[in-house]
Amino acid sequence: MTAHAWFTLxxxxxxxxxxxxxxxxxxxxxxxxxxxxGIAGKLERLVYRAAxxxxxxxxxxxxxxxAVLLFNALGVLIVYLVQRLQLWLPLNPQSLANVAPDSAFDxxxxxxxxxxxxxxxxxxxxxxxxxxxxLAVQNFFSAATGIAVAFALIRGFARHSAQGIGNFWxxxxxxxxxxxxxxxxxxxxxxMGQGVIQNFHAYQxxxxxxxxxxxQPTLDAAGQPLKDDKGNALTETLTTQTQTLAMGPxxxxxxxxxxxxxxxxxxxxxxxxxxxxxxxxxxxxQMISMLLIPAALCFTxxxxxxxxxxxxxxxxxxxxxxxxxxxxxxxxEQQGNPLFTPLGVDQTxxxxxxxxxxxxxxxxxxxVSSALFATITTAASCGAVNAMHDSFTPLGGLVPMxxxxxxxxxxxxxxxxxxxxLIFAIMAVFVAGLMIxxxxxxxxxxxxxxxxxxxSIVILVTPFLVLVGSAIAVMTDAGRAGLFNPGAxxxxxxxxxxxxxxxxxxxxxxGLSANTPFYNSLLAVAMWFGRFALIxxxxxxxxxxxxxxxxxxxxxxxxxxxxxxxxLLVGTVVLVGALTYVPALALGPVIExxxxxxxx
Amino acid sequence: MSFGDAVDIVFLAVIGVFxxxxxxxxxxxxxxxxxx
Numbered sequence: 001m002t003a004h005a006w007f008t009l010x011x012x013x014x015x016x017x018x019x020x021x022x023x024x025x026x027x028x029x030x031x032x033x034x035x036x037x038g039i040a041g042k043l044e045r046l047v048y049r050a051a052x053x054x055x056x057x058x059x060x061x062x063x064x065x066x067a068v069l070l071f072n073a074l075g076v077l078i079v080y081l082v083q084r085l086q087l088w089l090p091l092n093p094q095s096l097a098n099v100a101p102d103s104a105f106d107x108x109x110x111x112x113x114x115x116x117x118x119x120x121x122x123x124x125x126x127x128x129x130x131x132x133x134x135l136a137v138q139n140f141f142s143a144a145t146g147i148a149v150a151f152a153l154i155r156g157f158a159r160h161s162a163q164g165i166g167n168f169w170x171x172x173x174x175x176x177x178x179x180x181x182x183x184x185x186x187x188x189x190x191x192m193g194q195g196v197i198q199n200f201h202a203y204q205x206x207x208x209x210x211x212x213x214x215x216q217p218t219l220d221a222a223g224q225p226l227k228d229d230k231g232n233a234l235t236e237t238l239t240t241q242t243q244t245l246a247m248g249p250x251x252x253x254x255x256x257x258x259x260x261x262x263x264x265x266x267x268x269x270x271x272x273x274x275x276x277x278x279x280x281x282x283x284x285x286q287m288i289s290m291l292l293i294p295a296a297l298c299f300t301x302x303x304x305x306x307x308x309x310x311x312x313x314x315x316x317x318x319x320x321x322x323x324x325x326x327x328x329x330x331x332x333e334q335q336g337n338p339l340f341t342p343l344g345v346d347q348t349x350x351x352x353x354x355x356x357x358x359x360x361x362x363x364x365x366x367x368v369s370s371a372l373f374a375t376i377t378t379a380a381s382c383g384a385v386n387a388m389h390d391s392f393t394p395l396g397g398l399v400p401m402x403x404x405x406x407x408x409x410x411x412x413x414x415x416x417x418x419x420x421x422l423i424f425a426i427m428a429v430f431v432a433g434l435m436i437x438x439x440x441x442x443x444x445x446x447x448x449x450x451x452x453x454x455x456s457i458v459i460l461v462t463p464f465l466v467l468v469g470s471a472i473a474v475m476t477d478a479g480r481a482g483l484f485n486p487g488a489x490x491x492x493x494x495x496x497x498x499x500x501x502x503x504x505x506x507x508x509x510x511g512l513s514a515n516t517p518f519y520n521s522l523l524a525v526a527m528w529f530g531r532f533a534l535i536x537x538x539x540x541x542x543x544x545x546x547x548x549x550x551x552x553x554x555x556x557x558x559x560x561x562x563x564x565x566x567x568l569l570v571g572t573v574v575l576v577g578a579l580t581y582v583p584a585l586a587l588g589p590v591i592e593x594x595x596x597x598x599x600x
Numbered sequence: 601m602s603f604g605d606a607v608d609i610v611f612l613a614v615i616g617v618f619x620x621x622x623x624x625x626x627x628x629x630x631x632x633x634x635x636x
Contacts, residue, residue: 073615
C-alpha cells in the first residue's frame with residue numbers, strides 16, 4: 001500500500017470521528033421525545049394536529065412496528081404511482097415515458113427500503129418530478145425510518161419497566177426535519193459551489209471537437225446481452241458526432257443520497273459522473289457523509305444509555321473491521337492485474353501514474369479514492385459508486401461484496417447499521433454467557449430466550465434471501481440471461497446483486513442486465529423482506545428489553561466497554577459472515593483470484 | 601404499457617401481500633413474546 005493510501009485512510013478516519021462526535025450529542029437531543037418550544041415546536045405541533053397524531057403517546061413495540069410498516073407500504077404505493085404516471089405530471093422536459101410496471105415496482109420498493117438498487121438509468125428514465133417528489137422524498141423518509149428504529153432499540157436498553165419505546169411519528173418527523181434536512185441543505189450548497197448542477201433545464205445537445213467512438217454490449221430486442229459460444233457478451237463499436245448532456249436538480253438529491261446512505265444516483269454513472277461528483281473535495285465529502293450519521297449513532301447510543309464507553313466500544317468494533325477491509329481493497333487494487341506484467345505493462349505507482357488496476361476507475365480519482373470509496377459505500381449500506389466494482393481485482397471485489405454480506409453492520413446504514421450491530425452484540429454476550437455458564441446480560445438487561453429467538457431471525461433472514469435468491473437466479477434461464485460474463489465472474493455478479501438487495505445496499509457489481517421482470521421481481525422480494533423482516537424482530541427486542549428491570553453489574557458480569565468485548569463482537573460478526581458466505585464466495589471471487597494467479 | 605393495465609393491479613396487490621406477510625411475522629413475534 002502506498003503512503004498516499006495510508007495518509008488518506010488516516011485522514012478520513014480522523015475527520016469522520018471529529019465530525020461524528022459533536023453530531024452525536026445533537027442527535028441524542030433529537031431522540032429526546034419531550035416537546036420543544038419556539039417556532040419549530042409550534043410548527044411541529046401543528047403538523048401533528050393536522051395528521052391526528054398524539055405526540056405524547058408512548059408506543060408499545062407492536063404499535064410502533066405497525067406504524068413503520070403502514071407508512072412504508074404507503075410510500076411504495078406513492079412512488080409506484082408517480083413513476084407510472086410521470087408522462088402526465090409536470091417537470092418532465094424530456095417527455096420521458098411512464099416507467100414500465102416491473103421496473104416501477106422494483107424502484108419503489110428499492111427507495112422505500114433505503115436500498116436504492118437501480119435497474120434503470122436515471123437520466124433516460126426518470127422525470128425531474130419523479131426524481132424529486134418520489135425518489136428524493138423516500139431518500140429522507142427511508143433514512144429517517146432507520147434512525148427511528150435505532151432510537152427505539154436504544155430506548156429499549158435505556159429504559160426499564162416501561163411499556164413503550166417511543167413514538168414513531170415523532171421520531172420520523174424529528175429525524176427528517178431536525179437532522180437530515182439541515183445537513184442535506186448544507187451539503188447541497190457545498191456541492192453546488194464545487195460544480196454539482198442544480199437546474200430544471202431540458203437536456204443540452206453539444207457537438208464535441210472530435211468524433212466520439214465507443215463500444216457497448218449488443219442487446220437483443222428484450223434488452224438482454226447477446227453472447228458468443230463461450231458465453232461472453234458480444235459488443236458493437238459505434239461513432240457519434242453529438243453528445244447529449246443530461247441536466248437536472250442534482251445537488252439537492254446528491255446530498256441526501258450520501259447522508260441517508262441511500263446511494264441512488266441521479267445519473268446512471270452515479271458518483272463517477274462529473275455532475276454528481278466533480279472534484280476531489282466533493283469525493284472526500286461524499287465519503288465522509290456516507291459514514292457520518294452511522295458513526296455518530298454509536299456515540300448517540302453511548303449517551304442515551306448513560307455510558308459513553310459503550311458507544312466507543314461499538315464504534316471501535318466497526319472501525320476495526322472497516323480498517324482491515326479497506327487496507328485489503330487498497331492493497332489488492334494497487335497490485336494490479338498479474339496478467340499484464342508479462343506483457344510489459346508498467347503497473348507501479350509513481351508521480352506520473354496511479355499504477356495498479358485502473359480499469360473501471362475515474363482517472364481523476366485514481367486507485368485510493370476509488371477503492372476507499374468502494375469500501376465505505378459497502379460498509380455503509382449506501383451503494384453510491386464512483387468506480388465499477390465489477391472491474392476490481394477478484395480480492396478487491398470481494399471486499400465490497402463481503403462487507404455487504406456481513407449484514408451492513410460495519411457502520412452500516414443510517415440507523416440500520418447500529419441496530420444490526422446491537423443485535424450482534426446481544427449474540428456476542430449470549431455466546432459469552434454460554435462459555436461461562438451464566439445468564440447473559442447486556443447493559444443491565446438479562447438476555448433471555450425471546451431476545452435470542454428474535455436475534456436469530458434477524459441474523460438468518462438476509463442469508464436466506466441472498467443464498468436462496470442466488471440459487472434461483474443461477475438455476476433459471478431468466479436469471480442467467482442477464483449475465484455479461486461466463487464462469488466465476490458471472491456468478492459473482494448474481495451473488496453481488498442478491499447480497500446488495502437483501503442487505504439494502506443497492507450498489508451493483510455491474511455486468512448484470514437486471515432491468516427485467518425476473519430480476520425486478522426477485523430483487524423487490526429480497527429488498528422488502530431484507531428490510532422489514534429485520535425491523536419487526538428488532539422492535540420486538542426493543543419492546544421486550546424496555547419492559548425488563550435493570551440489574552446491577554456484579555463481579556460475574558461481562559464488561560461490554562473494554563477491548564475483550566470489542567474482540568468478541570468483531571469475532572461474532574466475522575465468524576457469522578464467514579460461516580454463512582465462504583462457500584458462495586469460493587465459487588465467485590475466490591476461485592477467480594486463484595484462476596488469475598494460476599494462469600500467471 | 602399504459603397505466604391501469606392488469607399488470608398494475610398485480611403489482612399493487614403484491615404490495616399488499618408484502619405488507620400482510622410482514623404483519624403476519626409481527627403477529628408471530630408478538631405471540632412468541634406473550635407465550636414466553
